[in-house]
Each structure stands twice: as structure tokens, then as C-alpha cells.
Amino acid sequence: xxxxxxxxxxxxxxxxxxxxxxxxxxxxxxxxxxxxxxxxxxxxxxxxxxxxxxxxxxxxxxxxxxxxxxxxxxxxxxxxxxxxxxxxxxxxxxxxxxxxxxxxxxxxxxxxxxxxxxxxxxx
Amino acid sequence: xxxxxxxxxxxxxxxxxxxxxxxxxxxxxxxxxxxxxxxxxxxxxxxxxxxxxxxxxxxxxxxxxxxxxxxxxxxxxxxxxxxxxxxxxxxxxxxxxxxxxxxxxxxxxxxxx
Numbered sequence: 144x145x146x147x148x149x150x151x152x153x154x155x156x157x158x159x160x161x162x163x164x165x166x167x168x169x170x171x172x173x174x175x176x177x178x179x180x181x182x183x184x185x186x187x188x189x190x191x192x193x194x195x196x197x198x199x200x201x202x203x204x205x206x207x208x209x210x211x212x213x214x215x216x217x218x219x220x221x222x223x224x225x226x227x228x229x230x231x232x233x234x235x236x237x238x239x240x241x242x243x244x245x246x247x248x249x250x251x252x253x254x255x256x257x258x259x260x261x262x263x264x265x266x
Numbered sequence: 267x268x269x270x271x272x273x274x275x276x277x278x279x280x281x282x283x284x285x286x287x288x289x290x291x292x293x294x295x296x297x298x299x300x301x302x303x304x305x306x307x308x309x310x311x312x313x314x315x316x317x318x319x320x321x322x323x324x325x326x327x328x329x330x331x332x333x334x335x336x337x338x339x340x341x342x343x344x345x346x347x348x349x350x351x352x353x354x355x356x357x358x359x360x361x362x363x364x365x366x367x368x369x370x371x372x373x374x375x376x377x378x379x
Contacts, residue, residue, distance in 0.1 A: 180368075187356060187370060187372045188303075188311065188356050188358075188370040188373070190367060190369070193368070202366050202367065204367060205365075238310060238311075247366075248362070248366050249360065250299040250317075250359065250360040251299070251301075251316075251360070252301040252313050252316040252317075252358070253301075253303075253313070253358075253368075254313060254322075256310040256311055256312070257310065258310055
């Protein structure tokens with residue numbers, strides 16, 4: 144059974160940093176691209192960032208470019224999101240989502256999602 | 267960049283059929299696959315339609331997807347509505363331009379009353 148378990152969320156002041164983690168199990172992690180998708184309270188879904196199976200291709204939404212860094216450790220079956228210079232508008236539930244393919248780019252679904260970890264940016 | 271526009275809400279009675287639209291603002295709707303996700307309150311999204319009209323295993327055939335190039339839109343149709351279908355539904359596609367982003371519609375709240 145595919146499982147994605149996010150952690151690392153919490154309350155943080157504007158301008159500070161936070162690192163999210165996603166522990167994957169139930170599938171061969173290094174066979175698939177992975178993504179982060181967020182959802183602000185009461186709002187819709189927003190793609191944040193994605194990474195190919197070997198970290199060779201990476202992308203970011205314009206709203207986080209230059210502030211967030213995605214990475215993965217295939218030996219640890221883990222995905223990460225380093226979030227710097229956090230803003231109030233980054234407050235959201237952050238989901239880890241699996242791609243059905245190894246490549247970063249492509250017109251595909253996110254076939255498995257974690258339960259999310261809540262990030263609240265407030266003073 | 268393009269946007270995907272969905273109605274904010276729709277409602278229908280149990281047993282009836284409802285269609286949720288998703289209109290692409292620029293570029294052809296047919297140029298990249300459209301996916302549809304269901305999100306029940308307090309839960310993570312799950313796929314109900316992928317690649318325009320494909321149903322994942324376990325999704326009942328009451329759910330169907332289509333695209334219409336004349337209106338540049340995709341549609342999710344749910345027939346034989348059940349109260350358990352009440353949820354938020356999101357369309358999603360891929361921007362294959364220089365941006366290489368994944369784009370979500372704003373979501374549609376389906377009420378089955």
C-alpha cells in the first residue's frame with residue numbers, strides 16, 4: 144500500500160524558515176517523480192514544486208521561486224521542501240503527491256497524496 | 267500561462283446527473299490531459315478521472331470525463347448522484363510552455379440535496 148506521510152509543519156514567524164519532509168513507503172520511491180501541492184485554509188489546490196526521480200529536473204511555482212527548495216533522498220525514501228523567507232500567504236496545508244512516472248514534466252495526474260502538514264506563518 | 271475556471275458551486279438531487287465544467291483561458295484544452303480530483307471535507311484529494319476520460323480502478327462508472335474543443339473546456343459528469351458524492355471537485359492540467367507548471371481549477375463545491 145502506497146503511503147506518504149508529511150511532517151515538519153508548524154507555526155512560524157514571517158521571514159523565518161521551515162523544512163517539510165515526506166516519508167514514502169509501499170512503492171519503489173526512486174522510480175517516480177514527486178511533488179508538493181498546497182491548500183490555503185478554505186481555498187483551492189496550488190501546485191508548489193516538483194522533482195524528477197533523480198533530481199535532474201526541478202520546477203517551482205512563481206509564487207515560491209527563489210524562496211523554496213525541493214530535494215529528495217532516494218536512499219531514505221524521502222522528499223523535502225525547504226521553505227525560506229516565509230510569508231503570511233504561504234500559510235497552507237502542504238501535501239506530498241506522487242507522480243505516476245519518473246520524469247518531472249508531463250501531462251499526468253498526481254496518483255497518491257499524503258494527509259498533509261499544516262504550515263502557519265504568523266507573528 | 268493559462269487558468270482553469272470552474273463554477274464555484276453546483277447542486278442537484280440524489281439520483282440525478284450533474285456536469286461540472288472547467289474552461290481553459292488560453293491554449294487548446296486538447297493540448298494537455300485534464301484530470302479531476304474529488305476532495306471530501308477533511309480528506310486529501312483523490313483522482314476520479316485522469317487523461318481526460320479515464321477512470322482509476324475503484325471509481326464507479328457513474329463518473330465520466332470529456333473535453334470539448336469548441337468551448338475549450340473539460341467536463342466531469344456524475345450520474346445517479348449519491349449523497350456520498352458531495353465534495354469539492356478540482357480539474358487540473360499541465361502547462362507545457364516555458365513555465366512547465368501544473369495548473370488547478372479553483373474547485374467546485376457539489377451539494378447533493
